[in-house]
Amino acid sequence: xxxxxxxxxxxxxxxxxxxxxxxxxxxxxxxxxxxxxxxxxxxxxxxxxxxxxxxxxxxxxxxxxxxxxxxxxxxxxxxxxxxxxxxxxxxxxxxxxxxxxxxxxxxxxxxxxxxxxxxxxxxxxxxxxxxxxxxxxxxxxxxxxxxxxxxxxxxxxxxxxxxxxxxxxxxxxxxxxxxxxxxxxxx
Numbered sequence: 001x002x003x004x005x006x007x008x009x010x011x012x013x014x015x016x017x018x019x020x021x022x023x024x025x026x027x028x029x030x031x032x033x034x035x036x037x038x039x040x041x042x043x044x045x046x047x048x049x050x051x052x053x054x055x056x057x058x059x060x061x062x063x064x065x066x067x068x069x070x071x072x073x074x075x076x077x078x079x080x081x082x083x084x085x086x087x088x089x090x091x092x093x094x095x096x097x098x099x100x101x102x103x104x105x106x107x108x109x110x111x112x113x114x115x116x117x118x119x120x121x122x123x124x125x126x127x128x129x130x131x132x133x134x135x136x137x138x139x140x141x142x143x144x145x146x147x148x149x150x151x152x153x154x155x156x157x158x159x160x161x162x163x164x165x166x167x168x169x170x171x172x173x174x175x176x177x178x179x180x181x182x183x184x185x186x187x
Contacts, residue, residue, distance in 0.1 A: 007113030
């Protein structure tokens with residue numbers, strides 16, 4: 001089963017991705033974790049990624065997709081993966097499609113976490129206070145939400161048109177949301 005978790009920053013993708021991974025036994029893949037691991041392990045793609053990261057530049061799609069391809073080769077990914085926050089653009093989604101087609105697979109479920117802007121801002125500011133994250137200032141939050149709306153939100157239509165999108169109300173208790181996710185993927 002190949003699952004993609006979509007939603008703006010603060011929508012709960014990470015939390016729900018961890019819960020879903022525990023329930024299904026599928027590996028949860030987040031690009032941030034993949035990049036950090038590749039750099040730490042000094043893999044060839046990690047070296048390429050580090051060159052961009054050290055300059056404060058976005059890592060190109062071909063590097064990220066290469067990392068996803070490496071994950072798909074691992075034995076623990078034989079039954080699928082949960083992609084947390086990736087793809088972020090239609091171009092990346094098309095690259096994921098090509099990767100999966102080469103494995104005679106396709107995206108099974110795309111879960112779009114729906115949360116109001118006010119709730120997102122409240123959560124992110126709370127996270128900033130609790131964790132001291134420098135990327136959760138009001139200005140940074142607004143920029144990240146704008147980037148999400150511009151670059152990632154088009155994926156909602158992209159996957160809805162393919163019949164694999166389920167909107168998940170992202171408010172309520174973590175357990176309530178996890179139940180919605182479980183029902184959506186049949187896990």
